Amino acid sequence: MVVKVINRSAYELPNYETPLAAGMDVRADIAEGIVLAPLCRALVPTGLFVELPAGYEMQVRPRSGLAAKYGVTVLNAPGTIDADYRGEIKVILVNLSDTPFEIKPGERIAQIVVARHERVEWEASETLSDTARGAGGFGSTGR
Numbered sequence: 001m002v003v004k005v006i007n008r009s010a011y012e013l014p015n016y017e018t019p020l021a022a023g024m025d026v027r028a029d030i031a032e033g034i035v036l037a038p039l040c041r042a043l044v045p046t047g048l049f050v051e052l053p054a055g056y057e058m059q060v061r062p063r064s065g066l067a068a069k070y071g072v073t074v075l076n077a078p079g080t081i082d083a084d085y086r087g088e089i090k091v092i093l094v095n096l097s098d099t100p101f102e103i104k105p106g107e108r109i110a111q112i113v114v115a116r117h118e119r120v121e122w123e124a125s126e127t128l129s130d131t132a133r134g135a136g137g138f139g140s141t142g143r
């Protein structure tokens with residue numbers, strides 16, 4: 001699938017690192033490092049602008065390495081880029097560790113995954129069909 005993109009970043013376009021990768025890593029398009037103190041967050045620019053086809057979204061997901069090693073993750077994961085969004089893709093990073101973390105210029109901070117999605121029309125109703133689960137949830141099947 002071909003997706004139109006404007007790259008105003010200082011870096012190459014994101015790419016799939018391995019043949020079957022689902023996500024492409026995106027880089028922090030910042031001139032200077034940003035120090036994230038514990039429990040602080042930052043809206044980090046990527047310099048990328050995309051035009052997704054109707055029926056597709058782009059998800060902004062954390063990188064597991066940053067999460068496991070540094071406690072740094074995407075606060076709103078998965079972030080949603082709508083097909084009608086024309087602004088810059090930005091990543092909301094949060095530092096959930098107890099030590100400061102410096103986001104370096106050009107660092108790969110998150111990954112983007114393009115996915116199909118449905119759009120629904122509501123059928124307003126007073127009842128729903130019976131199921132074995134019914135209204136059970138939130139641990140109803142045990143721990």
Ligand SMILES: O=c1ccn([C@H]2C[C@H](O)[C@@H](COP(=O)(O)OP(=O)(O)OP(=O)(O)O)O2)c(=O)[nH]1
Pocket residue numbers: 060076078079080081082083085088089090091092
């Ligand atoms: O991690 C993210 C999440 C969103 N966006 C952009 C693309 C998306 O289409 C738009 C709106 O996102 P969302 O609907 O999640 O935010 P909102 O708080 O509901 O803002 P809005 O009122 O603009 O919809 O912001 C990003 O760049 N990065």
Ligand SMILES: [Mg+2]
Pocket residue numbers: none
């Ligand atoms: Mg919204």
